[in-house]
Structures are given as C-alpha cells and as structure tokens.
Amino acid sequence: MKKLVLAIMAVGISVGAFAQGQPMGFGIKAGVNFPKYNFSGDNSSFETKSSTNFHVTAFLDAPIATDWFYIQPGVSLQGKGAKFVDNDNLEWTQNTMWIEVPVNAVAKFPVQNAGSFFIGAGPYVAFGISGKNKYDSNWGSAQTEFDFGKDGTLKGTDFGLNFIGGFQLTNGLMIHGGYGLGLTDLTPDGGGDAKQTNRVWTVGLGFAL
Numbered sequence: 001m002k003k004l005v006l007a008i009m010a011v012g013i014s015v016g017a018f019a020q021g022q023p024m025g026f027g028i029k030a031g032v033n034f035p036k037y038n039f040s041g042d043n044s045s046f047e048t049k050s051s052t053n054f055h056v057t058a059f060l061d062a063p064i065a066t067d068w069f070y071i072q073p074g075v076s077l078q079g080k081g082a083k084f085v086d087n088d089n090l091e092w093t094q095n096t097m098w099i100e101v102p103v104n105a106v107a108k109f110p111v112q113n114a115g116s117f118f119i120g121a122g123p124y125v126a127f128g129i130s131g132k133n134k135y136d137s138n139w140g141s142a143q144t145e146f147d148f149g150k151d152g153t154l155k156g157t158d159f160g161l162n163f164i165g166g167f168q169l170t171n172g173l174m175i176h177g178g179y180g181l182g183l184t185d186l187t188p189d190g191g192g193d194a195k196q197t198n199r200v201w202t203v204g205l206g207f208a209l
Contacts, residue, residue, distance in 0.1 A: 025062075028057065028208075029057050029176055029205065030054070030055060031054070031203050032202070033054055035080040035199065035200040035201075036051070036200075038199050040195045041194040049084075049086055055078045056077045061106075070105075077099060082094055091136040092133065093133075095132045096131045097128070101126070102124040103123060106164070113170060115170050116168050117165075117167050118165065119165045121161065122161070124162050125157070128149075149188075152188045154188065158186065159183055160197075162178060163181070173205070178202045179202070180202070
C-alpha cells in the first residue's frame with residue numbers, strides 16, 4: 001500500500017508542475033472488462049479465453065502547453081483474470097482485482113460543435129488486492145480465494161501499457177474503449193519457464209468536466 005500512495009503522490013506532483021497556470025479538468029469512467037492471460041516461452045505463446053469483469057476510474061485532465069494535448073493521470077479499480085477451461089463438464093474462471101495508477105498522454109481532435117475524438121497511451125502500475133478461483137461443473141460449484149504473492153500465487157505488482165480511444169461530447173459525456181498490455185511476468189517464483197501477463201480489452205461510458 002505504501003507503494004501505491006507514493007505512486008499517486010509522484011504522479012500528482014509531476015502533473016501539477018507541467019500544468020501550472022492552466023485549468024485542469026477531471027472525470028470518471030466505468031465499464032466492462034474482457035481480461036485474459038497471455039502465456040509465452042520456448043518461442044511460442046498462447047492466450048486463454050476471456051472472462052468478464054469491470055473497471056471504475058477517476059482521472060485528471062491536464063492540458064500541456066496546447067488545447068489539444070493532455071496528460072491524464074488517474075486511479076482505477078480494475079477487474080482482471082481469465083477463463084482457463086470452458087467445456088461441457090467444467091468451467092474454471094479466475095477473477096483478480098487491482099488498484100491501478102495510469103498516466104496517459106491524450107490527443108483530442110474537435111469535430112465542429114459535437115465534441116472531440118481522443119486517442120492516447122501511457123504506462124500504468126497496478127497492485128493486486130484480491131483473487132478468486134471459481135469452478136462450475138456438472139457436479140456443482142465451488143470457489144476459493146487467494147492472496148497475491150503467497151503460497152505460489154500470482155505476483156502482486158504489475159506494470160504495463162494502456163491504449164485508449166473514444167469520443168467526448170461537448171456536454172462531457174464520453175464513450176471509450178481501450179486495451180491494457182501487461183508487461184510484468186506474474187508467474188510465482190519457481191513457477192517454470194512460461195511467462196504469464198495480463199491482457200485486457202475495455203469498453204464503457206464516462207463523464208468529464
């Protein structure tokens with residue numbers, strides 16, 4: 001948790017320095033996640049099936065030197081995970097929850113008086129707060145919870161890149177989508193040669209002032 005607080009403070013100070021003297025906006029967005037895992041190693045890779053989760057993000061909207069280029073730091077609750085098995089006899093889904101701190105560079109392109117298209121990208125750091133395995137079969141259902149970094153479970157810190165895009169109306173309402181590319185190997189120490197990373201597609205609605 002100390003790492004999370006330090007990350008948020010560092011982002012706030014740096015953005016405040018860049019945007020000094022210019023008005024900053026803020027916003028909130030939420031929506032659906034379609035997360036999965038990528039496994040790579042031995043010159044090959046494969047991806048699991050996607051599960052379904054959610055996200056909620058609060059962010060600052062800081063103009064940098066121009067009226068079309070912005071820095072958007074934020075704090076986000078991100079549901080991730082994957083569906084490992086999905087057949088007639090068994091369905092195994094892993095759901096994980098993360099507190100994520102993204103810092104996106106965003107370009108906005110006005111469309112007359114309707115609003116603006118926007119695209120952006122940037123790094124994120126995330127900290128795992130809960131994990132759950134859920135099993136559904138012909139014989140019943142069961143679920144188990146786990147803590148990150150304990151007893152051979154996933155590592156609890158993730159770093160990666162976000163790619164976002166969407167359209168914001170002049171009244172502040174926005175529709176957005178994105179892709180999260182995890183770069184950190186989440187495999188527990190001693191977990192083998194395969195590298196396990198997060199992959200997340202997102203879509204949702206938001207509002208910004």
